[in-house]
Amino acid sequence: MGVLVQERTPYEPVRILEEDGTVVNPDLMPDLTDEQLRELMRRMVFTRVWDQRAIALNRQGRLGFYAPVAGQEASMLGSHFALTKDDFLLPSYRDIPQLVFHGFPLYQAFLYSRGHIHGGQIPPDVHALMPQIIIAAQCTQLAGVALGIKLRGEKRVAIAYFGDGATSQGDFYEGMNFAGVYKVPAIFFAQNNRYAISVPVTKQTAARTLVQKSVAAGIPGVQVDGMDVLAVYRVTKEAADRARAGEGPVMIESLTYRYGPHTMAGDDPTRYRTNEELGEWERQDPLIRFRAFLQARGLWSEQEEEAVIEETKQTIADALKKADEYMPKQTVADLIDVMFEELPPHLAEQKAAFLSREGR
Amino acid sequence: MAQMTMIQAITDALRIELERDPNVLVFGEDVGVNGGVFRATAGLQEQFGEHRVFDTPLAESGIGGLAVGLAVQGFRPVAEIQFFGFVFEAFDAIASQAARLRYRSGGRYHAPIVFRSPFGGGVKTPELHADSLEGLFLQTPGVKVVIPSNPYDAKGLLISAIRDNDPVIFLEHMKLYRSFREEVPEGEYTVPIGKAKVVREGRHATVVTYGAMVHTSLRAAEKLAESRGAEVEVIDLRTVNPIDIETVVESVKKTNRAVVVQEAQRQAGVAAEVAAQINERAILHLEAPVLRVTAPDTVYPFAAIEDEWLPDVERVVRALEEVLDF
Numbered sequence: 313m314g315v316l317v318q319e320r321t322p323y324e325p326v327r328i329l330e331e332d333g334t335v336v337n338p339d340l341m342p343d344l345t346d347e348q349l350r351e352l353m354r355r356m357v358f359t360r361v362w363d364q365r366a367i368a369l370n371r372q373g374r375l376g377f378y379a380p381v382a383g384q385e386a387s388m389l390g391s392h393f394a395l396t397k398d399d400f401l402l403p404s405y406r407d408i409p410q411l412v413f414h415g416f417p418l419y420q421a422f423l424y425s426r427g428h429i430h431g432g433q434i435p436p437d438v439h440a441l442m443p444q445i446i447i448a449a450q451c452t453q454l455a456g457v458a459l460g461i462k463l464r465g466e467k468r469v470a471i472a473y474f475g476d477g478a479t480s481q482g483d484f485y486e487g488m489n490f491a492g493v494y495k496v497p498a499i500f501f502a503q504n505n506r507y508a509i510s511v512p513v514t515k516q517t518a519a520r521t522l523v524q525k526s527v528a529a530g531i532p533g534v535q536v537d538g539m540d541v542l543a544v545y546r547v548t549k550e551a552a553d554r555a556r557a558g559e560g561p562v563m564i565e566s567l568t569y570r571y572g573p574h575t576m577a578g579d580d581p582t583r584y585r586t587n588e589e590l591g592e593w594e595r596q597d598p599l600i601r602f603r604a605f606l607q608a609r610g611l612w613s614e615q616e617e618e619a620v621i622e623e624t625k626q627t628i629a630d631a632l633k634k635a636d637e638y639m640p641k642q643t644v645a646d647l648i649d650v651m652f653e654e655l656p657p658h659l660a661e662q663k664a665a666f667l668s669r670e671g672r
Numbered sequence: 673m674a675q676m677t678m679i680q681a682i683t684d685a686l687r688i689e690l691e692r693d694p695n696v697l698v699f700g701e702d703v704g705v706n707g708g709v710f711r712a713t714a715g716l717q718e719q720f721g722e723h724r725v726f727d728t729p730l731a732e733s734g735i736g737g738l739a740v741g742l743a744v745q746g747f748r749p750v751a752e753i754q755f756f757g758f759v760f761e762a763f764d765a766i767a768s769q770a771a772r773l774r775y776r777s778g779g780r781y782h783a784p785i786v787f788r789s790p791f792g793g794g795v796k797t798p799e800l801h802a803d804s805l806e807g808l809f810l811q812t813p814g815v816k817v818v819i820p821s822n823p824y825d826a827k828g829l830l831i832s833a834i835r836d837n838d839p840v841i842f843l844e845h846m847k848l849y850r851s852f853r854e855e856v857p858e859g860e861y862t863v864p865i866g867k868a869k870v871v872r873e874g875r876h877a878t879v880v881t882y883g884a885m886v887h888t889s890l891r892a893a894e895k896l897a898e899s900r901g902a903e904v905e906v907i908d909l910r911t912v913n914p915i916d917i918e919t920v921v922e923s924v925k926k927t928n929r930a931v932v933v934q935e936a937q938r939q940a941g942v943a944a945e946v947a948a949q950i951n952e953r954a955i956l957h958l959e960a961p962v963l964r965v966t967a968p969d970t971v972y973p974f975a976a977i978e979d980e981w982l983p984d985v986e987r988v989v990r991a992l993e994e995v996l997d998f
Contacts, residue, residue: 433778441744442776446768452734453769456741456749463697463723464745483764486734493729650775651814653782653837656866656914 323521325567326547327537331596333604342546346611352393352541353606354620356385356599359409361624363572366425369632370576376426379406380572383539386598387503387566389413390544391471394552400457400470401440402450406503406570407473414440418627422635429642429650439468447508448478451487451500458496458561469555471499471548477508479522488529488563497555499548500526500563503538505570510584526563538568539596542605569593676856679849681823682712682788685830686750688860690720696834697742698725700735700752700788709754710790710849732758736765736787740773743783750834756791756843757800757972770839771814785840786833792845792884793935793982796975802846803972804883804934807941809841810913816865817913819843821886823856825910828863836865845884868916870923874903877929877992880920880946882909885933885983892988902996912942917949924950928959929995933988938966960998963991 328337335341344352363382369375381388384406392401392410403411408421415438424431424443432442441457444450454472461468478484479502491498502522506513519525526533532554536547544566551562571590573579581590606612640646648663649655655663676684689696698713698720704727707714717725728735732753739749753759759766770783793802809817818833818840820826826844833840871886872893879889886908893904905923909915924930930950932943947962965983973981 429775429778431778432776432780434780436780441781446764449737449764449769452737452765453741453744455734456738456743457745458741459738460742460745460747463747482731483733483737486729486731487737489729489731490734490738647775650779652774652816656816657916657918658914 319520319524323523323533323535325535325537326543327540328542328546329540329601329605331601333601333608335605340543340546342542342549344545349606350611352389352545353602353612355389355393355413356541356602357617357620358624359385359389360599361621362409362628365625365628367572367576374632375422377405377575377577378425379575380570381406381409383569383571383593383597384503384505385409386541386544386602387538387568388473390541391501391548391564391566394545394548395469395471398439398468399552400461400468402454402457402470402472403440403443404450404474404478405443405445406475407443410473411440411443414438416440418631419634419638422631423638426635428638429646430638448474448481448483448487450474451478451484452490453487454498454500455487455490455494455496458491458498459494462494462496467556469497469499469552471501473501473503475508476502476504476506476513476516476522477511478502479525480516485525485529488526488531488561491561492529492531495558495560497558498561499551499555500561501548502563502565503568504565505568507570507574507584509574509579512584521565523563523565529563531561531563533563533565535565535567538566539593539598539601541598541602673855673857675853676823677850677853678820678823678826678844679710679712681827681856682830682844683714683716684856685827685834686713686716687719689750689831689834690716690724692860693748695746696724696748696750698750698752699728699738701728701730701754703727703752708752710846712752712788712844732761733765736762736769739785739787740765740769740783743770743773743785744781748784748834750786750788753787753789755797755801756789756805757803759789759805762787766815766839766841767812771812774838775814782837783839784837786830786842787839788842788844790844790846790849792847793972793978794847794884796978797846799972799974802978804936806841806843806912807936810942810945811940814839815913816840816911817843818865818911819845819883820910821845821848821883821908823854825863825869827856828861829865829910831860832862832865835862840865843883847884863910866911866914866916868907868909868911868919870905870919871908872904872906874905875927876902876904877931877995878905878907878920878923878927879931879933879988879992880907880909881933882912882942883935885935888983888985889933889988891985892992895985895989896992902992904992909942915942915945915949917946917953920946920950921953924954925957928957929998930958930962931965931988931991931995932962933965933983935967935982937969938964939969960995963995965991
C-alpha cells in the first residue's frame with residue numbers, strides 16, 4: 313500500500329455576489345456604508361474608462377509602456393479599498409490603479425509610462441514603492457517593509473501585488489517564508505488572471521490552487537472570487553485586520569482575468585486563448601455584477617455612471633496635459649546625478665563629458 | 673590601542689555602529705546566537721537583542737529583498753551573505769533592486785545597505801566559497817565595492833560603509849581574518865571609501881592591487897629590493913568600485929611602469945579596468961606595457977590545486993621583472 317499523500321485542496325473561492333448581483337453569502341457581507349459602496353463602483357468605472365483611454369493613447373503613440381487592467385478592477389480596487397492611507401503598497405507594473413487611488417498623481421503614472429524619471433518619484437506622503445518589473449521581487453521586499461513596520465511598533469500593513477506567474481518564482485516563496493518566520497503585517501496578494509503572458513496557470517504549476525502554496529510557508533491563505541468586489545474587499549479586510557493586530561501575514565489568491573493583452577508592446581492574446589474563454593469571463597464582469605447589486609438597492613443609476621465616465625475623461629485629459637507640459641525634460645546628466653548621493657569622480661568626469669557633448 | 677585581527681576589527685565596527693544608530697540592523701544566516709560562521713557577529717545579539725541582530729532563513733535572495741524593504745522603511749541594514757560564492761542567489765536584490773532604488777524612485781528612496789561577505793582563496797573551502805566575484809560589481813552601476821587588506825582599514829571602511837547612503841558590498845578575505853594582528857584604535861574612526869593607499873613607496877615600478885594580494889605584492893616588492901635594488905611602489909586600492917585612479921596615475925607618472933595584481937580571473941574585472949585607465953590617462957608616461965597578474969580564466973578550482981592556481985609572490989616578481997627590463 314502506498315504511503316504518499318496527494319493534497320486535497322480545501323480551498324473554495326469566497327464569494328458574496330452571484331453573477332447577476334444577488335447576494336449568495338449574506339453572512340460575509342462587509343460593513344460598508346452606501347456611500348462607500350458607491351465609491352467602490354466609481355473607482356471601478358474610473359479604472360475601466362482609464363484603461364480604454366490608455367490603450368487608445370498607446371496606439372496613437374502618446375503613451376509608452378502600459379499593461380491593461382480591464383477585468384481585474386474588483387481584484388485591484390476591492391483589495392485596495394480595505395487598506396488605509398498609512399498602509400504600504402508594493403505594486404507590480406500592472407497595479408497602477410491601486411497606486412493612483414493610494415495618492416500617486418495620475419500625471420505621474422503617465423510620466424512612468426513614458427519612461428520619465430519623475431514617473432517613479434512617489435510623493436513623500438504616499439506609502440508605496442514604484443511598480444516592480446522583476447517578477448516576485450516585491451515579495452521578498454514586502455517581508456522587509458513589513459518587518460520594518462513591526463520593528464517600529466506601527467499599526468500599519470504592507471501589501472504586495474503580483475500575478476499567477478510570480479508564484480513560480482523562488483522570491484514568492486522566500487518572501488512568504490520570511491514573513492511567516494518574522495510574523496510581520498504583510499499581505500501577499502496574488503491576482504491569478506490565468507496567464508503569465510501566454511502560459512496558462514495549468515502549465516505554471518501542478519498545484520490545483522495557488523493559495524495552497526501558503527501552507528508551505530505556514531501562513532493562512534484564502535482564495536477569493538476576484539470578479540466579486542465585495543468578496544475581495546471582505547477577505548482583504550480580514551487579512552489586514554489580522555495583520556494589524558500582530559497576528560502575521562496572509563496570502564490571498566484572487567481569481568480574475570485580464571481581458572486585454574499582457575502589455576501594449578505587441579502581445580496578441582488570440583495566439584494563446586479563445587474568444588469563447590474571454591466571453592465566459594466577460595459574463596462574470598466585476599462592473600456588471602456590482603452595478604446590478606447597487607441598482608437593486610437603489611444606489612446606482614445610468615445617469616450617475618455617465619457622470620463618472622465624463623468626470624474620468626476630464627481627469628485623464630487634465631493629467632495628460634500636465635504630463636505633456638511637464639518640465640524639466642530628462643537628461644543623461646540627471647541620470648548620472650541620481651546614481652549616488654555624492655557623485656564619485658568617474659561619474660563626475662562622465663557627466664562633464666556629456667555636458668560638453670564629447671561623451672564617448 | 674588594542675591588537676586586533678581583521679575579524680575582531682569587523683566585530684568592533686559592527687558594535688560601534690549598532691550602538692551609535694538604532695536604525696542599524698545586522699542579519700544573515702547564523703549571525704544570531706552562533707555569531708556568524710566566522711564569529712564576525714559574536715556577542716552582538718546578546719548585547720543588542722534579537723530585534724537588532726537576527727538570523728534569517730537560509731535564502732540569499734530573501735536576505736537581499738529583506739534588506740531593500742527595510743531600507744525603504746528607513747533602516748540601515750548590514751546583511752551578511754555567508755560566502756560570496758552564494759551572491760548569485762541575491763544578484764537580483766543587489767543589482768536590479770538595491771543598486772537602482774535611488775534612480776527608479778527619482779531620489780525618493782535610497783538603499784543604505786551593506787552586504788558583508790567573506791571571500792577569497794587559499795583556505796581550502798568547498799566549491800563556490802572562495803571566488804573573487806568583485807568584477808561583476810564593476811559593471812553594476814549604483815553599488816560600491818570595498819575590499820580591505822588589514823584590520824585597521826577593515827574597521828574604518830566598514831564604519832564608512834554603514835554610514836554610506838548607497839549600497840556597499842564589503843568583501844572580507846577569509847585568509848586575512850586571523851592571519852595577523854595590528855594596532856587598531858578603540859572607538860570610532862572612518863577610512864574613506866574610494867580612496868586608495870600607497871602602502872610602500874618606490875620609484876621604479878608600481879603595483880596596483882587589493883585584498884590579500886596586497887601582502888603577496890609587498891613580499892614581491894621586498895624580493896626585488898633584495899635581488900636587484902628595485903624600489904617598487906605598492907598601492908592598495910581598498911575600494912575597487914569606484915577606483916581611485918588619481919592615486920594610481922600619480923604613481924605611474926612617477927614610476928613609468930605598472931603591474932596590476934588580482935586574485936580574480938583575468939578577463940575584464942578590476943585589473944583590466946585599471947590597465948585601461950592607465951592607458952587613457954598616462955600612456956605617454958609608460959616605459960613598458962601595463963601587465964596583469966591574475967588567476968587564469970577558469971572556474972575557481974577544487975582545493976587541491978588552489979595554491980598553484982592563485983597568483984603568488986613568484987608570479988608578481990616575474991611580471992615586475994618584465995616591466996623593469998622592458
